[in-house]
Amino acid sequence: MAKKEKNFSRRDFLKTSGIATGALIGGGLIGGLIGSNVSGNSGAGTASPAPGTANQGQMSVRGLQFFKNDVEFQVLSQAAERIFPEDDLGPGAIGLGVPYFIDQQLAGAYGENSKEYMQGPFFEGESTQGYQSRLKRNEMFRQGLILMQTEAQRRFNKDFVELDGGQMDEILTAFQEDELEMKGVSSLFFFRLFRMAVLEGAYADPIYGGNQNMDGWRMKGFPGHQASYINQIESEEFAEIEPKSIGNMNH
Amino acid sequence: MVTTLDKVDVVTVGVGWTGGIIAAECAKEGLKVVGLERGRERSTQDFSMVHDEYRYAIRYELMQDLSKETVTFRNNRKQRALPMRQMGSFLLGEGLGGSGTHWNGQNWRFLPYDFQIKSMTEEKYGKNKLSADYTLQDWGITYDELEPYFDRFEKTAGISGEATNPFWGQRSAEYPTPPMKKTPILQRFETASKNLGYSPFMLPSANLSETYKNPDGKTINACQYCGFCERFGCEYGAKSSPEITVVPTALETGNFEIKFNANAVEILKEGDKVTGVKYVDTVTFEEFIQPAEVVVLTSYMMNNAKLLMVSKIGEQYDPETGRGTLGKNYAYQILPGASGFFDEQMNVFMGAGALGMTVDDFNGDNFDHNDLDFIHGASLSITQTGLRPILTNPIPPDTPSWGADFKKASIHNYTRTLSVGGQGASMPHKENYMSLDGTYKDIYGVPLLQLTYNFTDQDRALHAYLTEKAAGIMQEMGAKTVVGGNPISDYDIVPYQTTHNTGGTMMGSSRDDSVVNNYLQHWDAENLFVVGAGNFAHNGGYNPTGTVGALAYRCAEGIIKYSKDGGTLV
Numbered sequence: 001m002a003k004k005e006k007n008f009s010r011r012d013f014l015k016t017s018g019i020a021t022g023a024l025i026g027g028g029l030i031g032g033l034i035g036s037n038v039s040g041n042s043g044a045g046t047a048s049p050a051p052g053t054a055n056q057g058q059m060s061v062r063g064l065q066f067f068k069n070d071v072e073f074q075v076l077s078q079a080a081e082r083i084f085p086e087d088d089l090g091p092g093a094i095g096l097g098v099p100y101f102i103d104q105q106l107a108g109a110y111g112e113n114s115k116e117y118m119q120g121p122f123f124e125g126e127s128t129q130g131y132q133s134r135l136k137r138n139e140m141f142r143q144g145l146i147l148m149q150t151e152a153q154r155r156f157n158k159d160f161v162e163l164d165g166g167q168m169d170e171i172l173t174a175f176q177e178d179e180l181e182m183k184g185v186s187s188l189f190f191f192r193l194f195r196m197a198v199l200e201g202a203y204a205d206p207i208y209g210g211n212q213n214m215d216g217w218r219m220k221g222f223p224g225h226q227a228s229y230i231n232q233i234e235s236e237e238f239a240e241i242e243p244k245s246i247g248n249m250n251h
Numbered sequence: 252m253v254t255t256l257d258k259v260d261v262v263t264v265g266v267g268w269t270g271g272i273i274a275a276e277c278a279k280e281g282l283k284v285v286g287l288e289r290g291r292e293r294s295t296q297d298f299s300m301v302h303d304e305y306r307y308a309i310r311y312e313l314m315q316d317l318s319k320e321t322v323t324f325r326n327n328r329k330q331r332a333l334p335m336r337q338m339g340s341f342l343l344g345e346g347l348g349g350s351g352t353h354w355n356g357q358n359w360r361f362l363p364y365d366f367q368i369k370s371m372t373e374e375k376y377g378k379n380k381l382s383a384d385y386t387l388q389d390w391g392i393t394y395d396e397l398e399p400y401f402d403r404f405e406k407t408a409g410i411s412g413e414a415t416n417p418f419w420g421q422r423s424a425e426y427p428t429p430p431m432k433k434t435p436i437l438q439r440f441e442t443a444s445k446n447l448g449y450s451p452f453m454l455p456s457a458n459l460s461e462t463y464k465n466p467d468g469k470t471i472n473a474c475q476y477c478g479f480c481e482r483f484g485c486e487y488g489a490k491s492s493p494e495i496t497v498v499p500t501a502l503e504t505g506n507f508e509i510k511f512n513a514n515a516v517e518i519l520k521e522g523d524k525v526t527g528v529k530y531v532d533t534v535t536f537e538e539f540i541q542p543a544e545v546v547v548l549t550s551y552m553m554n555n556a557k558l559l560m561v562s563k564i565g566e567q568y569d570p571e572t573g574r575g576t577l578g579k580n581y582a583y584q585i586l587p588g589a590s591g592f593f594d595e596q597m598n599v600f601m602g603a604g605a606l607g608m609t610v611d612d613f614n615g616d617n618f619d620h621n622d623l624d625f626i627h628g629a630s631l632s633i634t635q636t637g638l639r640p641i642l643t644n645p646i647p648p649d650t651p652s653w654g655a656d657f658k659k660a661s662i663h664n665y666t667r668t669l670s671v672g673g674q675g676a677s678m679p680h681k682e683n684y685m686s687l688d689g690t691y692k693d694i695y696g697v698p699l700l701q702l703t704y705n706f707t708d709q710d711r712a713l714h715a716y717l718t719e720k721a722a723g724i725m726q727e728m729g730a731k732t733v734v735g736g737n738p739i740s741d742y743d744i745v746p747y748q749t750t751h752n753t754g755g756t757m758m759g760s761s762r763d764d765s766v767v768n769n770y771l772q773h774w775d776a777e778n779l780f781v782v783g784a785g786n787f788a789h790n791g792g793y794n795p796t797g798t799v800g801a802l803a804y805r806c807a808e809g810i811i812k813y814s815k816d817g818g819t820l821v
Contacts, residue, residue, distance in 0.1 A: 082653075082654060083653045083654065084653070084658055085654065085655050085658060087655055087658060087659065089658070089659065089662060092658075109310070110310065113318075113337075114318060115310075115311070115316050115317055115318055115337075115338075116317055116318060116336050116337045117317045117318055117320075117321040117334045117335070117336045117337075118318060118336070119334070119691065119692070121690065123331060123333060125330075125331070125333040126325075126326065126330060127743070127745075128326055128741050128742065128743040128744060128745070129324055129325065129330075129333045129335075129744060130333075130335060130336065130337065130339055130743075130744050130745040131336045131337055131745075132333055132334075132336065169654065172653075176653075195652070195653050198653075199641055199644065200305060200309060200641050202640075203304070203639075203640035203641045204304065204305035204309075204641065205303055205304075205305060207303075208305060216640065217640060219662055220640045220662050220665050220666075221596065221600075221662075221665065221666050222600050222639065222640045222665070223600060224302070225302035225303075226302075226477065226478075227475065227477065228475035228476065228477055229475070229476045229477060229478065229598070229601035229602075230473075230474075230475050230476050232598070232601065233432060233434050233476045233598065233601045233602070234432055234433075234434055234435070235435075235598070236435050238595070238596035238597065238598060238666065239598050239601075246300050246302055246303055
C-alpha cells in the first residue's frame, strides 16, 4: 500500500504547511511538489500544455468564499480525495482543485438553492418524491462535514484529516449506508450530493475552479469545448484531441 | 389594480413551437397576434458559450426556475402530494422557444396505430386485451388526416431523414434534407440489427445535414456535430428551433408582438366564450388583462392543463367516479434499454442530438402481441448525442460508485460504452392524472399542478420485453459485457428520465371523452384552443415534438377558419 503512505505524507505536509490544500504556487499545485502525478502520465496520450496556453485565464490566487474555517475545508478536501483519489492516471480531487470548486458553488446559487422550490410546509414523504428538506445545500454540507469530524473523534479519537484512508472510507460508507443521523436530511442524501459535487468539480470546465489544468478531461479523454467534429466524426480512429476550455474562447 | 389592454385577434400563452407556429400562420393571414411569454427573449447569440456541461446540463441554465413554480407529485391517491423541489425526472423549459430551444431534435410522426389505438387493438385482440382500468381511446383524427400537417412541420423545420422505414404510414413527400452522417458507432448498430432481421434507418433529425431554407424563407444551418444539443441551445442556428424559424416569420409580418416576462394566471370566461388572458408582469408583479377574439394555450402541457383548472373551464377528471376529462390520461414514457462495454475506444464525445439509427420492429403493433401481456412497444435506437464527463461514468456491475476502483473503471469505460435505448409507449390508466394541489402555490399565488402517477403492469411488462430486445442488439454489436436496464417498479421523480409528458387536455371526437376536438378547439368555449402534447390520448414510442408540430399546424388552420366563420369547427 505505497499509495496510502503517499497520502499520509502529503496530508502531514499539508497539515503543517499552513497553506490551504491545493493552493497554487506560480500556477503549479503544491501537490505537485510532493510526488503527485499531475504532469506525468496523465492518460489519454496527451502532452502537458505549453506554458501560457492552457493556463491562460486560470486564477493564481485561491481563497475561500463559503467556508469560514480551515478545519471544515480540510475535512472536505480529504473526503473529496477519497471519492476521487489521485492515482497513476493523474490527480485526484485535491490536485484538480475540487475543494475550491465546491466552496465557490456553496457560496452561490447552488449552495443557496436559488432555483429550488423552498416553500413550506415540509413533510418527509416517500423516496420517490425526492428532496423535501428545508435545508439549503450549503447547510447540508456544513452539517455533513462537521459530522465527519465528530464521527472521526467518536470512532478513532482523531481528527478526520489524521485518519488513514481506510478509516475515512469507513465513515463515508456509514453516510452512504444511511447509518448516521443528520437533521433535516438523510446521511445518504448528503452523501449522494457530496459525491456528485466531487464529480462536477473534477469534470466541469476549469472556469469554475475545479478540473485544474483540464486534467480531469485529459484523464477521461474528453476534449472539452470544441467547435466542430464534422470532419472527424466519420473516422474509425479514436480522436485524441488537446482539450479546450470555454475560458480560452476568442470572442 | 388590473390594466386592461387593447383587444387583439389572437393571444397565445407561451411562445415555443406551438405558440410560434400559430403566431406565424395567423399573422401571415393578417390577424393581430400577441404572444405572452413568461421567460426572456433569447436568440442564437445567447449560445456562444454553450459548450458548458456544468452550467447547462447540470445546473439547468435554460430550465424553469422552480423557486417560482413547480408541480406536486404522489405515486397514488393514498399518498400526500409533495412539491418537486428540484428538477429531476423531466425538464420544464422557460423562455422564448420553450422546450423547442433545448430539445435534441429527434422528430417523428406517431404511427397510424397510435391515432386509432383503441379500435385497432380491439379489432385484432378483442375487447379485453387490457383491463378496463386502462383508459385507451382513439384520438378523433387519423394518421392520414394529419399527414399534410406532419409534412408542413417537417418542411418548416427542414428535417433530415430517410423514408425507408417499412412500418411508417404513407408519406406525401420525402424529407426536406438527406439523413445525417452514418458514423462508425451507428454502423455497428445497423449491421447488428440487420443481422437480427430488423430494419434499421437513420433517425429523423432537426439538427440539419445541410443548410436549408424553409418555405417561409428562414435559413437553418448545417449541424457541426459538436455534441451539445439536449439541454443546450445551438450556437450555429443548426438545430431547428422556434426562435430561428416560426418566431421571426411571425414578427416579420408586423402583426405579431411578444410580451416577455408575462406569466398567465387565468383565462377569463363569460358564458360559452373566453374573453382574454390575465397575466402578471414577473418583474413588477403588475396585473394585466389581454382581451382577444381567440385565446390559444400554447405553453407546456402541464401549464395548459393548470390554466384550464384554475380558470374552471371544463370538468376536472375524478378517478373515483371516472367523470370529467380535464387532467385525464396523463402519460409518460418508460425507458427500456441495455448498455454494452467494449474493448476499443470510440468517439462518444462527438455527436448531435438526433444523430442515431432506429428500428421500429418492436414499436406500435408492428409485432404480434397475441402471446404478450401488454400492447404497443418502443422505438429502439442507438444515438450518438455527445457524451460528457460529469454525467457519463459507466461502470460494470459490482464496481463501487466512488473511490479508486470507481475512478479507474469510469474513466476506462467512458469511451468504451454504448447504449441501445427504447422510448416505451405509455398507456393511460385511470389512476394516472393531473389535478390542482390544495396546499402548495406558486409565487403568484396560483395553486400548483398536482401529478398522481405510477408505472403500471402494462409498463412493467413492456419494459422487460423491450429491454431483452435491446440487450439482444447490443450482444450482436459485439459488446464483451451487456447490462440490461433494471426492471421498473414505482415511478420515481428524482432521476432524469424523459421530458415526454403527455395528456390532460385530450383531443377526441366527443365532448364526453375529450377536452378539445380535432381542431384543438375547446368543447366548452368555441374561441379557446389548447394545443400541445397534452392533446395525446396516450403516449407513443417516439419523441412527441413532430406530432405536436403537426397538431399546431392543424390548430392554426382551425383558428383561421374560426376567425372567418365562427362556431364549432367539427
